[in-house]
Amino acid sequence: MTKQQANWSPYDNNGGSCVAVAGADYCVVAADTRMSSGYNILTRDYSKICKLADKCVMASSGFQADVKALQKLLAARHLIYQHQHNKQMSCPAMAQLLSNTLYYKRFFPYYSFNVLGGLDSEGKGCVFTYDAVGSYEKVGYSSQGSGSTLIMPFLDNQLKSPSPLLLPALDAVTPLSESEAVDLVKTVFASATERDIYTGDKLEIVILNAEGIRREYMELRKD
Amino acid sequence: MEFKMAQAAAEVPPKGGFSFDLCRRNEMLSNKGVPPPSFRKTGTTIVGLIFQDGVILGADTRATEGPIVCDKNCEKIHYMAPNIYCCGAGTAADTKAVTDMVSSQLQLHRYHTGRESRVVTALTLLKYHLFNYQGYFQAALVLGGVDANGPHLHTIYPHGSTDTLPLATMGSGSLAAMAVFESKYHEGLTKAEGINLVCEAICSGIFNDLGIGSNVDVCVITKGHKEYLRNHQLPNPRTYVNSKGFSFPKKTEVLLTRVTPLEEKVEVIEGGDAMEE
Numbered sequence: 001m002t003k004q005q006a007n008w009s010p011y012d013n014n015g016g017s018c019v020a021v022a023g024a025d026y027c028v029v030a031a032d033t034r035m036s037s038g039y040n041i042l043t044r045d046y047s048k049i050c051k052l053a054d055k056c057v058m059a060s061s062g063f064q065a066d067v068k069a070l071q072k073l074l075a076a077r078h079l080i081y082q083h084q085h086n087k088q089m090s091c092p093a094m095a096q097l098l099s100n101t102l103y104y105k106r107f108f109p110y111y112s113f114n115v116l117g118g119l120d121s122e123g124k125g126c127v128f129t130y131d132a133v134g135s136y137e138k139v140g141y142s143s144q145g146s147g148s149t150l151i152m153p154f155l156d157n158q159l160k161s162p163s164p165l166l167l168p169a170l171d172a173v174t175p176l177s178e179s180e181a182v183d184l185v186k187t188v189f190a191s192a193t194e195r196d197i198y199t200g201d202k203l204e205i206v207i208l209n210a211e212g213i214r215r216e217y218m219e220l221r222k223d
Numbered sequence: 224m225e226f227k228m229a230q231a232a233a234e235v236p237p238k239g240g241f242s243f244d245l246c247r248r249n250e251m252l253s254n255k256g257v258p259p260p261s262f263r264k265t266g267t268t269i270v271g272l273i274f275q276d277g278v279i280l281g282a283d284t285r286a287t288e289g290p291i292v293c294d295k296n297c298e299k300i301h302y303m304a305p306n307i308y309c310c311g312a313g314t315a316a317d318t319k320a321v322t323d324m325v326s327s328q329l330q331l332h333r334y335h336t337g338r339e340s341r342v343v344t345a346l347t348l349l350k351y352h353l354f355n356y357q358g359y360f361q362a363a364l365v366l367g368g369v370d371a372n373g374p375h376l377h378t379i380y381p382h383g384s385t386d387t388l389p390l391a392t393m394g395s396g397s398l399a400a401m402a403v404f405e406s407k408y409h410e411g412l413t414k415a416e417g418i419n420l421v422c423e424a425i426c427s428g429i430f431n432d433l434g435i436g437s438n439v440d441v442c443v444i445t446k447g448h449k450e451y452l453r454n455h456q457l458p459n460p461r462t463y464v465n466s467k468g469f470s471f472p473k474k475t476e477v478l479l480t481r482v483t484p485l486e487e488k489v490e491v492i493e494g495g496d497a498m499e500e
Contacts, residue, residue: 002254039266039395039433146290157471183465190463195292197433223285223429223436223459 011063011111012037015198016048017147018059019185020117021159022125022140026178026209029117030185031059031145032193032220034201044201044222051213053078056091056118057206058098061145062132063111070110073101091118095128095136102134109133113144119208125173140173147192147199154188178207186218193220266434268396269299269310270424271365272408273389274417277374277445278367281421282310283396283429284454285436292436296454300442304329304340306449307368308442309349312394313361313381321362325349342368342375346385354383363393369444396428396435403427414443422456429458 018031031048034041049059050071058074060067077097081089089097095116102110109132116128116136129142141159143151159174174181185205193200200223205216253259269282282299285292301322303309307329311318325348329340346366353360364379378391390408392400403424412420418441428435439456443449 036433041431041433150291158469183467186463187465187469190461194295194461197287197290197292197436218463220462221436221459 011066013062013111013146014042014064015146016061017143017145017151017189017192017196017199018048018061018113018115019143019151019155019188020059020115020127020129020141021155021176021181021185022117022127022173023176023178023181024125024173025119025123026181026207027057027117027119027125027127028178028181028185028205028207029057029059029115030189030203030205031061032147032189032199032201032203034199035064036198041201047204049204049206051206052089052094052116053091053118054088055120055208056089056094056116057208057213058114058116059144060112060114062113066110067112070101070112070114074098077101090121091116091126091128092120092138094118095126095138098128098130099134099136102130102132106133113148115142115144117206117208119210123210125208143188145199147189147196150192150195151188154191155184158184178209182207182216189218189220266396266432267299267312267394268400268425268428268432268435269312269363269365269393270400270404270421271310271367271376271378271391272404272412272417272421273367273374273376274412274414276414277369277443278376279414279417279421280308280310280365280367280442280444281425282440283425283435284438284440285434286315287434295437298440298453300440300451302326303345303366304333304368306370306444306447307340307342307345307366308444308449308451309345309367310365310393312363312365317360317362318364321349321352321360322364325352339370340368341370341372342366342377346375346377346379349379350383350385353379353381358382365391365393367442367444369446374444392424394428394435396425396432399427399431400424414445418443418452418455426456426458 015036016032016034020029029049033045033047035043035046048061049057051057052074078089098116111132114130118126120126127139127142128136129139130136141155182205189203200220203218203220207214266287267283271280280300284296286294286297299310301309301311303326309322311322325345328348329345333340358381361381363381366379367376376388376391378386378393390404407420421441422439425439437459438454441452441455
């Protein structure tokens, strides 16, 4: 007697890719704006990026209904924090909060693959990368989503420090300038769009630096 | 009696067709959670329509392996005879194999009869082959051509059934393409109108279905003449080309080289017999 399989799944994958790159005094967070289900496109203009705090932005791909619920929860928790502490949450604090929130639903997870990008209390860029149940790590750059298998090796090639056996380990943040990092992100998405069917339509780029938050858009292939 | 039967069973050569010996093993593996190997499919739109002078076939150029595009510019309109072309959707290997095979059979038939091939001949050869394999050959085809009896257009399904129609669409984008056809098709289209309509139908698949993309291929067949317009439309150029380019670090650094010669373990003895044949 074989085990009975469920004939309905509570999850769906809406596709898409996200990337974040940290610099010495900036952070770039980018995601495409296509939302799909199976072979169909649901919309070409859906933002996967959410501003959680003044210096903290999250991009999430996966099941967008779970992503929306997660964003609402984090916004509510942030508001409570502001009332209790009379200040905004810093990016490392938000990173820990997100990890705890995800692990809280360890046995019915949020189907959400997140990258958190922002500036820490010293103004230096930081990027945190997550899995679906809250395991996280501070890194210099990361990508998640359907195109991450295509994007990550290229970022490793261009941004990763050489072997720690040769030289002392370099700082996690990239030595690139802000415009070079934005240029890199645009190239990376144009390439991922060529080969991943779930990535495309439009690219939304959010840049955080000392002056504030800036948004840029770029067209991608629509096929 | 038993000995004879066992011998007879051992001597019978394997028959043609698929061998299903490994089905039970595959089922056992998938129950244990081992994913089956993926194969390359053409999540496709292929279309055909009959216009006043002949037949126009159209296809997109994307081949996918699951969610990844493995070929951005593949050819889905296959040659069958000088006056017959066939578009293929489904598993890329299957469509190529079946169209190549029938194309060879048609060539031999042309030598035998001394006449131009007819579309119904290609149709019958294809449908017999696909029916024999009971749908395991995942090839959905749109066959079109012009012969002594006029223009013909047929669709062939993987299980071997066929339809004869003035307009045909197959593949995952068939609904998107048929929607365009049904709203704009009328009898007596000119060549320019026909090519335009075919391109619009393929483009509706390209932009609205994720399994379809890249470029549009068109093939126009009329009495005594054919035009294969490879990449007739390229509506999807790359959106961002980095002006400076990227530098790639040379190679993996060598950290340590150590050579350890292995000791001889084999004794070589003189003499001995030569090897027997």
